[in-house]
Amino acid sequence: MTEAEVERLFLLAAYSFEEENDRRNEIHVSDLTNPCVRAVWYEKKRPLPPSPENALRMLEGKLLHKVQVIPGSTMEMAVEFEGVKGRVDEYKDGVILEKKYVDFVPSTLAEVQRYYMHYIEQVGFYAFMLVSTGHEFKQALLHFAKRGEQNERGRYPFKTFDVTSLIDLDKVEAEFYNRKTVIAAALKRDEPPEVPANFSPNSYPCSYCKYVAICYSGVR
């Protein structure tokens, strides 16, 4: 076997490892937490595959999901409400645990709120959907694990935060319907929503987005 053959097979295996079902005709919790409706539109209507680097990141994330943290929990529990689908990393007796590989492990709850608000929103939506489908909700936990070595002084290689107190189910419910409505309306259109006026190619979320060349080059 040649080196090139192995490299090609490796990348193919990384892309196809536990491949997701086709999500183009579905709305998922990850769509509700996406900060850009235009990006959601592209993901459903004209999706680009992830770069090899992102495929490897996704592989890491999928492997982390295989690690059971809470003994006896239901792993990757499917939940669906009002046509929105989600998959909770771990659930047991009202406790939700979401596990994230990140480049930056927060040290405080304030840092979680500042840098990872979308993950707080995600567990909030799960909590709302679980309660709405007859499940118990008592606690929401976010677990962060550092990608690669932690060499920043004073930071941990992994850390868990209880974000239960940040979840107001009434507000989450309003936001759930609001975002679902906006996304559903955008997806009815044949052209993507415009790039929001306050977005720039050099700042979040565009600086992390695979559609940045499409959005800012004028190419359709």
Ligand code: SF4
């Ligand atoms: S590059 Fe920016 S505007 Fe374009 S889809 Fe991505 S996040 Fe949205």
